[in-house]
Amino acid sequence: MTVSTDYTAQEIIVVAGAKILEDKKVVFVGTGLPMVASLLAKLTHAPGLIPVFEAGAVGPPLKVGLPISVGDSKTFTGASFVGGLNAAFEMTQRGFADFGFIGGAEVDMYGNLNSTMMGNFPETYQKPAVRLPGSGGASDMAASCERTILIVPHDKRRFNEKLSYVTSPGHLDGSPNARFKAGMQGKGPYRVITTKAILDFDKDTNRMRILQIFPGETVESVQAATGFELLVAPHVSVFDPPTKEEVRMIREDIDPDQAFVKRA
Amino acid sequence: MTVSTDYTAQEIIVVAGAKILEDKKVVFVGTGLPMVASLLAKLTHAPGLIPVFEAGAVGPPLKVGLPISVGDSKTFTGASFVGGLNAAFEMTQRGFADFGFIGGAEVDMYGNLNSTMMGNFPETYQKPAVRLPGSGGASDMAASCERTILIVPHDKRRFNEKLSYVTSPGHLDGSPNARFKAGMQGKGPYRVITTKAILDFDKDTNRMRILQIFPGETVESVQAATGFELLVAPHVSVFDPPTKEEVRMIREDIDPDQAFVKRA
């Protein structure tokens, strides 16, 4: 496989997201880059991947192109099951979703995410500095998917010690069994994919840990872009850059209209 | 309308049941005589009656004949909506059922019904003298239909001061607002149709009251067949006997195979 030399930050996120997905598993696909990553996985190493969309489609082949919404008509064609939101989330709460892809504007060291508001909480909750879209299905996926994959652009303003608002709970305060004690299900955040690295969570402390860095980054450069102290895995490797073929598939086959993967 | 002279006890129950139903209302139809009564109502004064069956059919025209089960294929043909049991009972709990028809082996003066067991409760619950089929949907209909119509053959062993088991709650202990306080919905038992009379419930005490007697019966004969003291409405009238045409419809058009209305 020839390595690509002109891939973008979003493209490497997509490739990393795809590679984390395992074949024949069920992935609850959030809107945006996760849709591109799931489609790439399905077209490469994971043809048996089973996508579930919160608007209700279960197991579509996704042969009519990239959906631009998780309720898009393209998610339903050829699916095995189609209900509504309650049906999709009930299945997730039951344990049918092996992976869930979630994102946010802010993340903390335990993988908690914010996609609700920026500002002082709770004082300015009703008049926030910046109002974000809100949870959508992210909070539910966080509470009930077996493992979650987080996507957050790497930037000091986004990797914070304390979030403005916890929309999608991760490992909470990192204490042992915190999720179980809070009544949630699943093992919580599994990987964080950023524009600089792939991170996981330390087994004992549940703190975010650098697992692989993207080409051109160092452990130090990743830490420097992070607003809290990161742990570092024993053997940090460099993530293979996307291949020319992967980049071509993203640009030509999957998202030719740049619905989510912008070229600029 | 010529009066019938050879109608049976079940036939007058069916006719009385049909007449209590109002046109354009929703009736949650239990198995047995209520199906015959609903069909008779629909074919006579209540063409706009909307039957709901607990197995899931809503608003079928019932043009393919009398169902012999509330999950019968005949309930689904031409219906406006078909789900499963949860869908039907959720609608009822929401308030969509104006009337519900329920029956039992035993009834008390407040319209509570037993269709579970005969014997000493709770001692012999797990080894009853006679084991009856169980609630089916009756307990749910009793808790959530707006008004219930009870059908019980009139017999001293069935009209009891104290039931072996309360399967389908009526006015409970008859105290004001007892149903509301217990968390239930709807106004509870509205009419009781027996083999001897039509009874309602006194507004103040919620006790069963003779409203109309069937031809050949007297207030005394009805009381004599009852294991508790009945109240008597101010003006007890005699219920009109079925007409020849009503009996013909039951025998020829509705239940020619005597699935529920036995001729002998």
Place this chain on the structure above:
Amino acid sequence: METNTEMYWTGLSPDEARELLVNKDKSMKDKRMTLKQAVAQFIKNGDNVGIGGFVNIRQPIAITHEMVRHGFKDLTLSWQSAGMAPDYLAGAMMLDPNHFSIKRVEMAYWAHEAFGLSPMFRYLAERGMIEIEDWSNYNMSARFKAGAMGLPFIPTRGPLGSDIVKTSRTKVIDCPFTSRPIALLPASNPDVAIIHVQAADMYGNCIIRGTDATCAEIAMASAHTIVTCEQLVEHELVARNPKDVKIPFLAVDAVIEVPFGSYPGACRRHYYFNGEHIRQFHAAANAMRKDGSSALLQAYYDENIFGVECFEDYIAKFPVKKLLADQKAESFNCERLA
């Protein structure tokens, strides 16, 4: 009954049910096998078995025949309203509890509507041979639904005011929003669901006609699901109308094509009830209920279940004209072009 009012989980606890599902292979694979294999592989002694259908409609009769042939001990059976399926299992217990036994039933109704009471239920219950937990149809449906939703309980009005509250694991609380009482019912997560449907593909996507009953909820709630179908069809045919699919392949472990799989009960689009045969079976059981004589019932089982290799052989015993007449009767209910 004191044990029913203490809380414990029959079948799986919600957390066990979750864990089993998480670790299960949920991939889209060919799940066709024989009924004998499916029953041997997915049902074990002591299991809580969730039974699909409603009274005698679309009940998993072929599966219960195979279960009887196999023999199981100490089953818990869960359903809302059922007729022939538990009757076949209970009749086997009447004949030989060492070969087949039911420990407990959790249900709303065990009888036959127009076809009368269940002599098997009366026999076992009136002799105190099984534990019973009475619920209503909505209670059981909601309990399966809670299991399917991954919840430990679901609120309902249903049992309020009735003795079901006293003889079951219901908990009544004051609603924290309205202060009025509301019932909380514990989820039901059976070990295995047994379901008959009109059509399925080899992955287990199921199309149900007429009442959905509580089949999807039972399948989604259970650790394993065995599905028999009247018609095994191509996945592409199913995927053309995915909204017809009521049980997704993810919830199914075994798919077996068994025409007449709910007979002598009814199956929408395929056949109407064979009331004669239901009555004949009941007459045999009723004889034993009344005076303990097992000869008729034993003869029925020897002839129809133990004496045949598979359900197809049982169906083959019916006169062709009777089978055609029962198909014809259903085609009147449900007219359609072949």
Place this chain on the structure above:
Amino acid sequence: METNTEMYWTGLSPDEARELLVNKDKSMKDKRMTLKQAVAQFIKNGDNVGIGGFVNIRQPIAITHEMVRHGFKDLTLSWQSAGMAPDYLAGAMMLDPNHFSIKRVEMAYWAHEAFGLSPMFRYLAERGMIEIEDWSNYNMSARFKAGAMGLPFIPTRGPLGSDIVKTSRTKVIDCPFTSRPIALLPASNPDVAIIHVQAADMYGNCIIRGTDATCAEIAMASAHTIVTCEQLVEHELVARNPKDVKIPFLAVDAVIEVPFGSYPGACRRHYYFNGEHIRQFHAAANAMRKDGSSALLQAYYDENIFGVECFEDYIAKFPVKKLLADQKAESFNCERLA
């Protein structure tokens, strides 16, 4: 936000919702009327309005246009994820809160996925002009479901561990069966539901293609439901496949045939998104969000909403070739014979 953590009912309390439904004419009658009549008859100032669809899919756009023309005060809007429908209402409030105003939103997501954030939401929220109660998609769907079930609450895992618990009327209890925490969400029973579907008969039986979203739950939970449909069809056609009906006539008060009723959003089988028009509308609102200049947004409303008599006139402003292209794009998603 302190008010959200105290319990009170927005829209109807469960007991009020029950009472209204009990006293309502639920008969199977002709419910066709104009959209103008329906909006005037069934929506009033101060109502809680439940909005169907999902983000920009099958949203009741035609109904929101008519609501803007009519003018309403102090509405509470409830939905799970929405885009253009609340945008149209919110844009009207930005231009003239005396003509149209939103008091409160209860929702999970107000944005546009691939089409970006909602400038209207940012404008109103960042100026503190509306009360907000954040929930998740499942939370809102489950709240409508509880309302549709006649229950005061429903348990979910969804908001556990998040600040949604702190900024909403969620109550967390220890499960009486497992002792683990579980969230209880108060039911949502809106005063009126606004829903767009693919097909309906004159009684209000609705066929939905693609995602059911939470439309059936919203309709069943609400005191009144206004339905627009792409296609008004004969009841007999609908009744041939009653399992395609997702909302039964019992839950519907008004039926209006409005082709392109979700445009410029998408509607499965009928048309795909008109992203250009969505962006054009947002650009106008974004200008006002950034510097307060209302000229572009006012021009958009004057041209497309206030300046036309009805939604058909709005649709007629699009080039025929664009409408055909958007229909063609959807036919690629969802190939079928006409």
